Amino acid sequence: xxxxxxxxxxxxxxxxxxxxxxxxxxxxxxxxxxxxxxxxxxxxxxxxxxxxxxxxxxxxxxxxxxxxxxxxxxxxxxxxxxxxxxxxxxxxxxxxxxxxxxxxxxxxxxxxxxxxxxxx
Amino acid sequence: xxxxxxxxxxxxxxxxxxxxxxxxxxxxxxxxxxxxxxxxxxxxxxxxxxxxxxxxxxxxxxxxxxxxxxxxxxxxxxxxxxxxxxxxxxxxxxxxxxxxxxxxxxxxxxxxxxxxxxxxxxxxxxxxxxxxxxxxxxxxxxxxxxxxxxxxxxxxxxxxxxxxxxxxxxxxxxxxxxxxxxxxxxxxxxxxxxxxxxxxxxxxxxxxxxxxxxxxxxxxxxxxxxxxxxxxxxxxxxxxxxxxxxxxxxxxxxxxxxxxxxxxxxxxxxxxxxxxxxxxxxxxxxxxxxxxxxxxxxxxxxxxxxxxxxxxxxxxxxxxxxxxxxxxxxxxxxxxxxxxxxxxxxxxxxxxxxxxx
Numbered sequence: 001x002x003x004x005x006x007x008x009x010x011x012x013x014x015x016x017x018x019x020x021x022x023x024x025x026x027x028x029x030x031x032x033x034x035x036x037x038x039x040x041x042x043x044x045x046x047x048x049x050x051x052x053x054x055x056x057x058x059x060x061x062x063x064x065x066x067x068x069x070x071x072x073x074x075x076x077x078x079x080x081x082x083x084x085x086x087x088x089x090x091x092x093x094x095x096x097x098x099x100x101x102x103x104x105x106x107x108x109x110x111x112x113x114x115x116x117x118x119x120x
Numbered sequence: 121x122x123x124x125x126x127x128x129x130x131x132x133x134x135x136x137x138x139x140x141x142x143x144x145x146x147x148x149x150x151x152x153x154x155x156x157x158x159x160x161x162x163x164x165x166x167x168x169x170x171x172x173x174x175x176x177x178x179x180x181x182x183x184x185x186x187x188x189x190x191x192x193x194x195x196x197x198x199x200x201x202x203x204x205x206x207x208x209x210x211x212x213x214x215x216x217x218x219x220x221x222x223x224x225x226x227x228x229x230x231x232x233x234x235x236x237x238x239x240x241x242x243x244x245x246x247x248x249x250x251x252x253x254x255x256x257x258x259x260x261x262x263x264x265x266x267x268x269x270x271x272x273x274x275x276x277x278x279x280x281x282x283x284x285x286x287x288x289x290x291x292x293x294x295x296x297x298x299x300x301x302x303x304x305x306x307x308x309x310x311x312x313x314x315x316x317x318x319x320x321x322x323x324x325x326x327x328x329x330x331x332x333x334x335x336x337x338x339x340x341x342x343x344x345x346x347x348x349x350x351x352x353x354x355x356x357x358x359x360x361x362x363x364x365x366x367x368x369x370x371x372x373x374x375x376x377x378x379x380x381x382x383x384x385x386x387x388x389x390x391x392x393x394x395x396x397x398x399x400x401x402x403x404x405x406x407x408x409x410x411x412x413x414x415x416x417x418x419x420x421x422x423x424x425x426x427x428x429x430x431x432x433x434x435x436x437x438x439x440x441x442x443x444x445x446x447x448x449x450x451x452x453x454x455x456x457x458x459x460x461x462x463x464x465x466x467x468x469x470x471x472x473x474x475x476x477x
Contacts, residue, residue, distance in 0.1 A: 011244075028464025049307065066284045069150045106258070 017067060017074070017088075021096045021112035028108045043115065054077055072097075086110075089115040136285050139184040143171070145193055147200045155287065159198035160210035160243070162191040164294035171275075172220035184220050184271065197279060206416060211248070214239040218278075220271050224325030225350045226362045230259045232267045233322050234274040238282045251285045252319070253278050298359050323352035326440065328476045334367065336454070336468025341367025349394065354391035357402070377462045378464045379416050384460075386428055387414030396436065404436040406451055416461055430458025448474045 007019040024041035026033045035042060036057075044054040046065065054076075063078040076084040083102035089109060096112040124282040171184040186193040194215065202208075204220060217237040217306035225231040237252040259267050325348060343365030349357050374382050390408030414426040436452020450472030458463050 066278050066281065066288075068280050068284070070148065070273065072278045073277070075281075101258075102256070 015095070016091050016093060017021075017046045018048045020115035022115050023110065024095075024113040025111045026108050029110060032111075044112065046074070073101075131465065133268075139180075139182050140170075141176065141184055142187045143184055143275075144187055145197050145272050146277055146349075147196060148219065148276075150201060151203065152201050152287070155202055155209045157209040158202045158204045159195070160215050161200075161212040162194045163214045164190045164215045165216050165239075166190070166218060168219075171218060174220055174222050174271060175264055177268045179264055190215055190218065191216060197276065198283075201280070201283065202394075210243055212241040212243065214241060217252070218275070219319075220275065221322040222267055222271075223322045223350070224261060225258075225323060225465070227260055227348055230261055232257050232259060232269060232271065232274065233321055234271070234278040236278040236282060237319070238253070238279075238286075240286050244375050249286050250288055251282045251289075252317075252388065253281045253285070255281065267404065276378070315340055320353065323350045324443070325474050328440075328450055328474055330450065330472050332365070332470050332472040332476025334365075334468060334470040336466050337469075338373050338463050338466060339367045341365055351396065353396050356391070356405075358391075358393045361392075366369060366442065374462055379418050379462065380421070381417040382417045382462055384398070384412065384428065385415075386410040388432075390432075390435075391422070400440045400443070402440070404438050404440045404450065405433075406434040407409070408432045408434075410456075410458060414460060414462075425460050426459065428459055430456060432456035432458075436470070438472070442476070445477050448472070448476050 002017070007044055021044050023035050023039055025035065028055040038057040042055050042057065044052060046052050046067075050064050051062065052065045053060065055061075061078050063076060065074050065076045073087045075087055076086070078084070086098040087101065089099055091097070092113050095116070098110045098112065099106065099108070100110065126331065136394040137327055171186065173181055176182050178431065188196075194213070198213070213388045215236075215238060217321055220233075221235065222230060222232040224413055228314045235252070236254040236255070237405060238250070240249040240251075241247055255274045257270070257274060328345075328347045329343050332345065334341050334343065343363050345363035345365075345393065347359050347361045349359035374380070386409045388408045390404035390406060392404075392408070394402040394404055408431070410430050412434065414428050416424050416426060418424070432454060433456075434452055434454040438448065438449055440448050441444070451470070453467070453469045453470075455467045
């Protein structure tokens with residue numbers, strides 16, 4: 001899962017996901033952009049008990065998720081039952097790159113950094 | 121004659137051979153640990169024995185199969201995730217459906233999808249859980265090779281989804297799912313089966329080239345159009361249309377209304393779509409609001425302008441008897457009211473003929 005071409009997430013490496021990830025930048029058509037003003041504190045926390053908490057444009061949400069190793073994606077299901085699918089492009093100890101499965105942003109890579117401030 | 125028949129049969133057989141393609145599931149080193157069950161027997165309960173028809177990287181339609189059959193292939197996949205052990209509970213799996221699909225679903229997008237429907241059974245034959253799932257991915261229209269290459273990955277992802285769904289539903293203790301941590305170590309199966317929608321086929325894309333003749337109270341004209349739409353049974357089908365047409369006033373209507381010339385510039389806002397009645401038969405409905413300007417020159421050569429706004433509605437039917445290639449027949453009527461100085465109320469009908477591909 002560390003290489004972009006290798007989209008298989010293997011057990012052991014999936015443990016890397018169980019942290020708080022702070023939105024660091026967007027990458028669109030090879031160009032890097034910083035998060036907008038409203039997104040300065042955006043994050044996702046993936047717990048080992050398959051619950052998650054996130055902050056997106058200042059709005060906090062939570063729910064459960066399925067980590068699909070073969071499909072290399074995280075399927076987040078919020079409390080209203082709405083599903084958000086995010087493909088894991090790469091993951092390492094310090095960084096997580098996701099692509100959300102929405103038509104509007106499907107070509108944008110969301111780069112997250114592992115939090116050192118928030119206790120996981 | 122016999123020789124010709126033999127050659128035809130041989131050619132047909134060869135064509136069938138070439139049109140079948142084997143796919144294999146990649147086994148990746150991944151295991152769901154701390155589970156107290158494993159998948160023992162796989163029963164193939166599908167109506168259709170092939171996985172689906174898909175276009176290969178060159179665009180040729182092929183029939184997809186697993187090399188070792190569905191039972192062996194899924195068994196190997198499940199064993200890698202949930203290894204067999206004497207202290208674990210055997211669970212049997214019935215594969216009710218497993219389909220690989222792909223279709224163009226918009227003017228610039230293809231959708232690739234795997235549909236799977238599984239039933240989990242205890243050794244005694246009690247159904248513990250039933251689940252279905254669509255594993256869907258969208259691609260650009262030009263991404264055929266990538267779609268073809270990734271079918272097996274979507275099969276794996278769909279199977280894994282069903283497995284997680286079963287695990288979460290049964291609340292089997294696991295380090296990844298400690299919701300039930302501290303509960304009994306035996307799998308505590310519930311009979312709570314979630315409801316799920318029945319399978320809906322992935323809509324195929326239709327391309328149509330049509331010629332239409334239109335006539336109304338004041339005008340007659342024609343139109344040629346390209347229309348593309350994704351066929352489905354849910355909601356309104358919204359087509360993509362590019363059209364060019366012309367119309368002429370039937371009589372001396374403009375002069376009768378006291379003008380020597382009328383030029384109309386208008387934009388239309390509204391909704392047009394099809395409702396599928398049965399395969400190949402669609403009701404065509406539309407509601408539009410034209411907004412624009414009329415520039416008029418009266419018989420005394422005096423220029424004036426008129427703000428144009430109105431409402432128009434159309435109703436019709438479209439018949440597409442053959443899915444892959446064939447004729448398209450359409451007929452419809454329309455009604456229009458607008459703040460025009462020359463034709464403020466109008467109605468007419470149109471006939472359409474073309475082909476789909």
